[in-house]
Amino acid sequence: MARVDDRWMLKDGTRTAMYGKGSRWQAVWTEAGKERKKAFRTKDAAKAHLTHVDHNQRSGTYVSRDLGRVLIGELLDAWLDSCVHLAPSTLATTKSDVRATIRPYWGDKVLADVTKADVQAWVTSMAKAARTVDTIYGRFRNFLNWCISEGRLQTNPATGVKLPKGRKREHIYLTVDQVRALATSIGERDEDLIWFLATTGLRFGEAAELRGRDIDLRRRRVIVSRSVTEADGRMVVGPPKNGEPRDVPLTAFMAERLRDRVKGLGRDELVFPTKRGKWMRSNNFKKRTYDPAVAAAGLPLDLWVHDLRHTAASLAVHSGASVKSVQRMLGHASAALTLDIYAGLFDQELSDVAARMDNLLAPKLVPALPNSSQTA
Template sequence: MARVEDRWTRKDRTRTPLYGKGLRWLAVWSEGGDERKKSFATKDAAKAHLTWVEHNQRSGTYVNQDRGRVYVKELLPDWVNAQAHLAPSTMAATESDVRATIAPYWGNRILADITRADVQAWVTGMGKAARTVDTIYGRFRSFLNWCVEEGRLVTSPAKGVNLPAGNKREHIYLTIPEVRALADAIDAHYRDLVWFLATTGLRFGEAAELRTKDVDLRRKRIRVARAVTDVKGRMVVGPPKNGESRDVPLTGFMLDRIQPHLTTRDALVFPTPRGKWMRSNNFKSRTYDKAVEAAGLPLDLWVHDLRHTAASLSIHAGASVKSVQRMLGHASAKITLDVYAGLFDQELSDVAARMDSLISDSGILNLPRTSLRAV
């Protein structure tokens, strides 16, 4: 039974050997069959603590504070192992951030002693690009949330932390002549790959793992069911980024170009000249960047910008938000709108122009005002 004890005096008001030493009032309660104790300076504070314990035990939110008295480095490996839902590339990036940034800073800190001010100071002083800070902070916040779920913290000290502002890199959308210039400038072995990425929107890892069996020439469709990632020098095949397979349409132009790449059922459609998986870093540094420069395109043009180009071309061709979402494999239409809001804004203007054209073609604009009221 929960109770408050006086450490200094007995019931008969005689002094105990502890008189004047330490905090006077002792809160005593039961936890999992064991008796727990905590000292306070005042009787009211001890009673308030017991009330808090009782409330949280009844609601199922009580956390034994001793479970938070552990070094962060002792918990990080368990948290990493619990991230089985992550794609291989994301898992590799997570392990790298833990090893290089999170563990060196937080490893020897007691979990329960970490405050929001501590996390804010770390974020403010990280000295990295805003996007990198956001990513690393997000991983540490996920770790702290896991600690809450594991019953080691009552709340996460990462709540309310302000992140540094940064200029978000603008997407680069190529025009058809620019795609052609890039394709003409790149090594002939990868020429069709450039057109493929710019018209289908596949991620590089998805294109690298595409096989003949995934191409349906009759339906003019590609089945995107896998992606390959370089994880610490080892090529790992897993599901696409959001874990869902999807069908992507092929243009007639691309259909003609892809057919010569189709051989045996399990053969890669876009292998290296040696018949192996393409590695994104090698492709970019050895082949892609040189072609970008030779084509006179912006030197900061990423391979991923070809995916953005496919989205731009689709939207300007009249594709709906839902169609673009399905083609790109976004988890929701909201993500598609968030990423390509500016492109869809232009489409709104185009809608108004097309409506004007319809109205003009109908001859309504030539009717007298009195007649328009009846239209």
């Protein structure tokens, strides 16, 4: 039975040994079969607390203090087991972040004791790129949300934490001549790969997992339904980034380049394997093959492999492709995302649309349109 006790005075007016020490009024209630107590300065505050406890217990939203008095390290595996909705590659990188960053810092800390200030201090102390900090923080925040759903926390102490701001890197778009220079400098073995990435816009992991059955030269299509990612030293195959398979068009130029490569290739054989017939690993490819080729071609040394995907978007836009077509080619979740990423490219196309309309309305007033394909 819930009640409020006077810690300073007995019912007969006699002072107790606690008289004048600490808060006078003590709320007493039953939780999970055990008696709980909490002291308050005023009697009204103690009564209000009991009312709050009673309401939450009746509504099923009461969070037991015992459930929160557990080490975070004891809960992380159970949370990871619950992440069945994640793609295999995402789950693998999540486990890697838990092992390398989250567990070492939080594993021996009591869940119920974690405060917003604690999370802020952790985020501030991470000596990592802003985007990496954001990702790891997001995983820990999701873990705390899971703790709330398990009845171990009432609120998420990670809410409202300030994250470092990183400078957004500008995309690098290569011209056709620059792509040709890079393909030539990288050597015959990987020349097709450079042209393929720069004309289809596939992510590196998607290209690395392509197999014979995914190339349809008759229709000039590539079926993208899988991607491979390296996590904790092992290769993990899963769906593409947005989880949806897609068909990507091949130019006649690219289809002809692939013809000899896929001729006689088995359905399950990799299209772009290593010399040993294994998956390409993005870090190895970049350091050992791509970066030296970039330098040899006289291109910007900070040119990422992913910039070939941006280049494919640029070539598509400047050849007259619509936002929707570029979205489908790149596998973005929405056309809005495509516009957000490549707004600058489409701004030029909007100017071209206006000029073409003027060419119909008042051709004598319109200067010749620039050949936009040369600015890709």
